[in-house]
Each structure stands twice: as structure tokens, then as C-alpha cells.
Amino acid sequence: MPPRRAPSAPPGPRVSRRLRGLPPSDEFTLYEARQYIHYMNVNVKKKIKYNLAKREDLGEWAYRVDRRNQRQHFFPGQIILAVHAHPQTVLDRAFNDPDVATTHQSPVAAKMRVMVVLHETFTGLLCLPMYTHQSSTPLPPARWAEMVSISHNLTWQGNTRWAGLPLRMTIHNTQYAHDSFIHLTEPIHVQLESRICDVGYMSGGEYCRLMDLLQYKEDELRNQAFALYGS
Incomplete structure (x- = not known):
């Protein structure tokens, strides 16, 4: 043995x-x-x-x-401030920018972004981001065709004529831009475990108009996608 x-x-x-x-x-x-x-x-x-x-x-x-208590504070059409993170693709960004992090997967940039809440999900809020587009670099027409103007100012005409007059919103704090553009094709999911600040809101009628514009744009893009398959 x-x-x-x-x-x-x-x-x-x-x-x-x-x-x-x-x-x-x-x-x-x-x-x-x-x-x-x-x-x-x-x-x-x-x-x-x-x-x-x-x-x-x-x-x-x-x-x-604690997302269980935080959920009750948000509703469709609300304007919020939340973290927007994305791959860092700006090659001339300053070295050691505090808003950029280096990870093993990818360099990541993040900033607090104003957004409009579309609806809740099981884990968070589905939102559309808002930008001011104050850069001197002009945007192509196809880019404007994916946006809708929104304003606290009743006299501003915006820059998205395809969508009609700008949507109206009420902003609680003057530090946030009163004239902005909602990007209909760039939805963002915000986790309820993250910090979310209340910035303002849209009326029910303006929210319905936003959803109609969103559906119109989604149908347009779906038809383009199906056309690639001959259907």
C-alpha cells in the first residue's frame, strides 16, 4: 500500500x-x-x-x-441635476482634470448634468440630457434635428424649428441656464442610489408635447433602421 x-x-x-x-x-x-x-x-x-x-x-x-425614500421625490417632467458619466474622448483636455478618472477599462469623464425625467424604472430614472450649446462651433443640421429647444424665457425662439416653439419649463434656481436644448436621442439612466437635485419642472401639457416629439423622432429613426433590412 x-x-x-x-x-x-x-x-x-x-x-x-x-x-x-x-x-x-x-x-x-x-x-x-x-x-x-x-x-x-x-x-x-x-x-x-x-x-x-x-x-x-x-x-x-x-x-x-437610500433609494426607497428618494424615489418619492421625483416625477415625469421634472428637471433634475445628476451625474452624467461617459468615455473621455476629448484629446486636448487639460492634464489632471479633476472631472476625468483613469480606470483599467477606459478613461472616464463625468459632470453634473441638467436633465428632464421621462419616467421611472425599477432601479432609477430614465432621463433626457439638456445642453446649452454656447460654443462658437456651428452644429450640423442633422444634429439640430435630434434636439428640441426648452426655455424659462417666454420670448426665446430657440433653434429647433422642426419641433415648433420651445418647450416651457420653470427653474427654481437662476444659476442654471434658462435656454437649453433637450437631446431626444441620448437617453441617460440615473440610479436612485446617486445624488439627484431638484432643479425645476415642466407642466403636464409640456411633458405630453415632449413625449410626442420623442415618439416622432424614435419612429423616424426606427423606420430608417428597418429600411436597411428592406422592411
Whole structure:
């Protein structure tokens, strides 16, 4: 009979700091913090980066808003401010821009974007982004054909004649642009665990008009897509 092997010792604890969910150096750590937003009655859990050597906070590593309480504060046609993240494709952007992060998957840029809420989903809000387009670079007609003007100002005529007169909105804070353009073809999903600020709203009639314009544009693009298959 072959000699018996001694039972192997159980594996020891993982020594990799990465596998244990820790920062790569003992110089930094993460600690948990909590915040309560009184006017919305929501709790926020955070993980804060901390420099042990300098004894100072380095900002948030992660946060999560209680979505069950936050959901009740939003409705279709509401104008909100939320994070809009996308691949960083601007080649001449300044080095070490604080709004750009380098990840293993892709460089990512993010900013707070004004949006209009279309409707709720199970995990968040489906929205359309709003831009001011104040750049001196002209946009091609096909680009304007995917947008609709919206304004707090009753005299502004906008720049999207195909959609008729600009949609009307009410803005609570004057720091946000009163004349903007809604991009009908660039929907954004906003998670309810993220920070969302109330900026303003559209009336029910203006919301219905927006949805009609959205359906018109979607039908137009679907017909173009089906035409590629001869149907």
C-alpha cells in the first residue's frame, strides 16, 4: 500500500491587499461615514479615502443614497441635476482634470448634468440630457434635428424649428441656464442610489408635447433602421 499522505494544512488568509478590498498601501485607508439629508428625508452611506500619514480626508470613494425614500421625490417632467458619466474622448483636455478618472477599462469623464425625467424604472430614472450649446462651433443640421429647444424665457425662439416653439419649463434656481436644448436621442439612466437635485419642472401639457416629439423622432429613426433590412 502506498504511504499515507499527511493532511494538507488549510489555506492561510489572503495576503493581497487588493483581494481583501484594501488600498494598495498602508498610507491610505477607507472609513465609513453617514449623512442625513433633512429636506428629502434620505440617508446616505459613504466610504471616505483617508491619508494616514497626513491625517486628512481625500474625498469620497463611494456613496449610496437610500433609494426607497428618494424615489418619492421625483416625477415625469421634472428637471433634475445628476451625474452624467461617459468615455473621455476629448484629446486636448487639460492634464489632471479633476472631472476625468483613469480606470483599467477606459478613461472616464463625468459632470453634473441638467436633465428632464421621462419616467421611472425599477432601479432609477430614465432621463433626457439638456445642453446649452454656447460654443462658437456651428452644429450640423442633422444634429439640430435630434434636439428640441426648452426655455424659462417666454420670448426665446430657440433653434429647433422642426419641433415648433420651445418647450416651457420653470427653474427654481437662476444659476442654471434658462435656454437649453433637450437631446431626444441620448437617453441617460440615473440610479436612485446617486445624488439627484431638484432643479425645476415642466407642466403636464409640456411633458405630453415632449413625449410626442420623442415618439416622432424614435419612429423616424426606427423606420430608417428597418429600411436597411428592406422592411
